[in-house]
Amino acid sequence: MKVTLKVWRQKSASDKGKIETYQLAEVSEHMSFLEMMDVLNEQLITEGKIPVAFDHDCREGICGSCSMHINGEPHGPDRGVTTCQLHMRMFKDGDTIYIEPFRAKGFPVIKDLVVDRSAFDRIQHAGGFISVPTSGNTQDANSIPIPKADADKAFDAATCIGCGACVAACKNASAMLFVSAKVSQFSLLPQGKIEAKRRVLQMVEQMDKEGFGNCSNTGACEAECPKGISLENIARMNREYLKASASSSE
Numbered sequence: 124m125k126v127t128l129k130v131w132r133q134k135s136a137s138d139k140g141k142i143e144t145y146q147l148a149e150v151s152e153h154m155s156f157l158e159m160m161d162v163l164n165e166q167l168i169t170e171g172k173i174p175v176a177f178d179h180d181c182r183e184g185i186c187g188s189c190s191m192h193i194n195g196e197p198h199g200p201d202r203g204v205t206t207c208q209l210h211m212r213m214f215k216d217g218d219t220i221y222i223e224p225f226r227a228k229g230f231p232v233i234k235d236l237v238v239d240r241s242a243f244d245r246i247q248h249a250g251g252f253i254s255v256p257t258s259g260n261t262q263d264a265n266s267i268p269i270p271k272a273d274a275d276k277a278f279d280a281a282t283c284i285g286c287g288a289c290v291a292a293c294k295n296a297s298a299m300l301f302v303s304a305k306v307s308q309f310s311l312l313p314q315g316k317i318e319a320k321r322r323v324l325q326m327v328e329q330m331d332k333e334g335f336g337n338c339s340n341t342g343a344c345e346a347e348c349p350k351g352i353s354l355e356n357i358a359r360m361n362r363e364y365l366k367a368s369a370s371s372s373e
Contacts, residue, residue, distance in 0.1 A: 124150050124216040128163060130175055131223040133232055140232065142221075152212040156199065157182060157189060159211055176235040182207040184349065187286030191236055192223040197288035197347045205286060205349045225287050227296035228334035242333040243285045243301060249329035250322035251305040253314050273311045280307035282350045289344035289352070295336030300344040302330050303360035304352050310363055320367035327364055 125148050133140030147166070150159055157179055164174035178188040189206040193199035199209040214220060222236065230238040281304075289300035306323050309315025315322070338357055345354045 124152060124211070124214075126150055126159075126211075126214060126217070127219040129219060129221045130163075130235075132175070132235055133224075134234065136231055136233055150211055152210070154211045155182070155207055156191075156193070156209040156211065157207045176233075176237050178237050179207060184208045185284065187284035187349075190225055190238075190240075190286045190288060190291070192221075192225055192291055194221050197225065197291040198286075198349055202346075203349055203351060205284075208349075225291040227287075227290045229296065229298065230287060230290060238287075240285070240287055242335070243287065243298070245333065246298070246302060246326055246329045247285075247305060250318070250325040251309075253309060253318060255314070267313055269312060276355075277308050277311040280304040280311070280352065280356055283308075283348075283352050284350060286349060288347045288349060290335065292343040292347035293336065293339050294341065294343070295339045296334075297338050297344070298330050298333070298335035299338045299357050299360070300348065300352055300354070302326050303356035306360045306363060307356040310359065319363065320370055323360060323363040324367050324371065327360075 125146070128145045128147065129142050130145060131140060132143045145163055145167075147159070147163060150162065154162070157177075160175065160177060167174045177191065180186040180188045182189070184205045184207060187205060190197065191199070191206045193206065193209070198204060198206045200213050201209050224230075224232050224236045224238050226232075229242040230240055233239050283301060283304035285301060287298075287301070290296050290298050306326060309322065310319050342354060345352065
């Protein structure tokens with residue numbers, strides 16, 4: 124199949140950047156989107172041109188680093204997949220495909236399709252952890268009784284890979300789905316109760332510092348999330364935040 128690619132090219136964070144057009148004549152419908160990008164880069168190198176910079180690692184939908192905005196959608200037109208799991212059979216012969224980086228104040232563009240998502244790391248560092256004593260008679264986690272419903276919700280929240288699709292999909296560039304998933308995976312388990320108040324206050328505070336917007340209540344984040352993280356997590360985080368705020372003001 125033949126495709127026309129409209130790719131965002133930006134030499135550096137300080138460069139204005141622009142859309143450039145490329146033609147690919149022999150694309151297999153069985154290729155993944157990243158394999159198609161590899162073919163494009165091979166063509167550009169052969170032509171003596173600079174290849175397109177894009178993030179990737181596992182190519183198995185685990186790391187989330189492959190994030191791209193494809194035809195106006197984070198990770199493209201398929202559902203429940205990351206960009207590396209998107210296949211060219213989702214497009215038609217002769218299609219024009221627009222490929223851009225995720226756009227948000229908290230995700231500044233580094234080069235071409237690569238954005239700096241270290242803001243998510245800083246939010247995690249602010250409270251996305253538990254303090255566990257490693258010496259003495261530490262209780263085995265498997266011996267702590269946890270209701271199955273709570274365990275299931277915690278595991279569902281923990282499937283978040285931090286790709287940033289929720290931010291890219293939100294008109295306010297909100298990171299609340301990501302932050303709420305990280306808050307939920309601990310708040311639902313007994314191991315996370317000790318630091319629960321400090322965790323939610325610090326993570327929300329850091330989220331605001333990074334320049335992410337507030338929840339738009341449109342549900343675009345859940346719709347575009349490759350792991351199907353539920354909006355219920357945002358409601359849970361709001362409850363946790365209100366409780367922590369009320370407690371700290373007493």
